[in-house]
Amino acid sequence: MVNVHVYITLKEGVLDPQGKAVEHSLSSLGYEGVEEVSVGKWIQLKVKDGEGLETRIEAMCEQLLANPVIENYTYKVEREATV
Amino acid sequence: MVNVHVYITLKEGVLDPQGKAVEHSLSSLGYEGVEEVSVGKWIQLKVKDGEGLETRIEAMCEQLLANPVIENYTYKVEREATV
């Protein structure tokens, strides 16, 4: 098994109401100089390693994990160091 | 300004109904060998660089971005390569 990290954000140009709200809250809590906040998803999963791993991950992302109409995704595969 | 990425997940032992639902759904879509799915947040923000940067980021995480009762967070600071 490998650890897969999928990162999902709204596409550029899509207004992010959650990001805006967080930005606003941070500033009203007194944190200055915080900008361009965006709130996305970080999905972690363990997937069987082997042939076609990347194709499988991409399929999962396109089919379920992200909504291609408004979201972009990237991912990272983490192989545990073999002892 | 530096780019900050904050990654938030549920603490171990805390029920993750979203993760379960995604796992279940992936398996019924025919993706085999997918395990331990968890759904967390990935927050990106631009923060003013400078003294106390890490303390400021940690404070933001504890106060607002994460709910320390049930969530853990990590973060990464990305400095843009100066030209």
Next chain:
Amino acid sequence: MRDVFSMGARPIALLNSLRFGPLDTPRVRYLFEEVVAGIAGYGNCVGVPTVGGEVQFDRSYDGNPLVNAMCVGLIDHSNLQKGVAAGVGNTVMYVGASTGRDGIHGATFASEELNEESQAKRPSVQVGDPFTEKRVLEACLELVELESLVGIQDMGAAGLTSSSAEMASKAGSGINMNLNLVPQRETNMTPYEMMLSESQERMLLVVKKGHESEIEEICEKWDLDVASIGEVTDDRNLTLYFDGQVVADVPVTALTDDAPVYEVESIEPVSFKENQAKDWKPASITDYNETLKDLLQRPTIASKEWVYDQYDHMVQTNTVVVPGSDAAVLRIRGTKKALAMTMDGNSRYIKLDPENGGKLAVAEAARNIVCSGAKPLALTDCLNYGSPEQPNIYWQMKESTKGMSDACRTLSTPVISGNVSLYNETSGEAIYPTPIIGMVGLVEDTAHITMQQAKQAGDLVYVLGEGSAHFGGSELQLMQDDEISGIVPKIDLDVEASRQQLVLRTIQAGVVQSAHDLAEGGLAVALTEKVMGTSLGLTVTLSKDANTLFSEAPSRYVFTVKASDADQFESLMPEARAIGHITDDAQVIVNDDYGQSYINASTEELTRIWKGAIPCLLKSKA
């Protein structure tokens, strides 16, 4: 909800009562916003409408907010289920979400003074899963139809331990369970952890031996964990096995009925006598217009639209009277009947005068029910106090409970359920004693359903009941002094009961267009609320004094009546005084006895102030 559907009833409505500190710190604002979102998130998802409730703000809840929830269900008598573990040899089954380590010691946490140490303990909080709850609900309502189901109970506080012990105790039986069979979502859980886990959305069932597959079938359909984990015995012991060993074997009664009764000391606090001795008088009011506007902006009086807009109060399409009136009303599909429901409790009165305050709380809830055209049926109470080990606090509990129970007897409203939350203290400071009353009433015919908003111009405005000179615990006092003291308005329960009957009779006679009881802010606020959000106004004549306008004396009502019904109304309710009429010019005008207006504001402005207060506080900076 689980307590309700495990009886075989379908939850039809939720209500909640909230207590927070003033919205002047970011922390309280955060808590308030998140709590409302949390209640909304769960109820909306399960699909049970949240139709009512109440919110009050007071310093005493700064470090210790209160959230009390009430659920109303509808049941066909033949489906009534009991949480009993009867029938030796019958199978004990586990249904619902799997067990994790969440909420261990939750019950003790709920009744514990908050301190540094308990902060560290907090990871024991459970995360709710409304989607699972919805499936458990639907599955349970199918399960209760089965002949083979003997008993069913929610795993609430202290989880498997209390549910199994209570079910066995009620049947006079015992239970054996093999903990290895408990569905688990974490690894290496110990028997201790499994027995005390307060993971949510779980039920314990007793099923006739040999019929387990009927249960399994329904659970599989709803995609729920199900397991046969034990059996009913006749030895009156709770016996637990784990890895083939007996890990506990205790008499059931030791866990339930034989619990020691705790005798604690009750001492009347000196402040009580002091308050009784000094009668607080309001500072003289120069601008009544401004005072009314200030009162309307008090968060406790202001519109709670910000809150109930977030609750789906319409799902199931039975809600006839949506939030914003005295009580919510839901029709019962297929009948002429409807149910009215409300939650109430004014802890300031109880703090100053617990016995009288306890009576006031029950009476106010009943008045709200009556105003909507319903006869009070029964109530549930949520008792929230500080540490009962403090003699002064125990005295508050004793006195307020006595007051409530007197009121229940006089008003013939049985207390059919409730809950208790103690040790609500932060760093030694207790909350105000806060019993909350949830009441349900029956509308015999939907034609009787009455709302608080005035209906049309030309209707006459009547008041029933007089103000008083006691302002202890009133909103006016809090506004002027920022603290409460003195004598609270007294209630005469016999007057209360007879007026309630009279009001209900008059409403049922069909001559009342709208009815509203007087509460925080008194007559002036109640009158304004009759036209809030409408395009109507009103013109009334009232003597220009605080007692008339802002007294919170109990057992009082405002009505609007069609001019053509006035004679009949007056003959039914001779005590009511006509004070003016509803107008179509959208101005709220109060004249003195010489025809001079001393309150004069547009409905639109008053509505804006009243609706804007809470959103405005939430947006404001620290």
Next chain:
Amino acid sequence: MKAAVIVFPGSNCDTDMFHAVKDFTAAEVVEFVPHTANSVADYDAIFIPGGFSYGDYLRTGAIARFAPVMKSVSKEAAKGKTIVGVCNGFQILQEAGLLPGAMKRNKDLKFICRTVGLKIENHNTRFTSEYAKGDVLQVPIAHGEGNFECDDEALQKLHDNNQIVFTYVNDVNGSKSQIAGIQNEEGNVLGMMPHPERAMEAWLGSEDGRQLFTSVYRHWREMNVVTN
């Protein structure tokens, strides 16, 4: 007319929808159809009710879209059957690709339950023929994610093809062009966030939702007279 009301785990407006169709149209058959059903081919109109299918975990409608019954819904949609998705039903139809766009969280991030003004933008549809253009209805909304989003090109297409059926009179949730309900290009699939099934009787606050159901029925009847 034979009508189906699809029930997913977590649907919670299914009964309300059922009563709206059954009590206010002359449909001969109205039936609940579980998410596990393989076919809805026997029905003339398919209603997908609101609620929180699969808890709305991950994204609203994301998981429901893969329920077995949705394959058949897509097939019937392609054949021109009438499909109505309300609230969560709309979100599911978007996730399934039967309607364009996606829903974001409401602009102020709060769930909103309130009766709002709804304007008929297109009354030449099988869903709104009994309304008049420009009619303003009072219909409840109850959603946390009804903030309609799509790219400019898709939006232009919606306008050009008259696919926008309902808009909000006021900007309640941040939706682009204040869109409250749209149909597909072919005009047989409707998605709307407001709940017409909650606006069926005056004592519920409004009966402005009725004509949606009677329009659907009328369309079916007219088609049937022609084909028979």
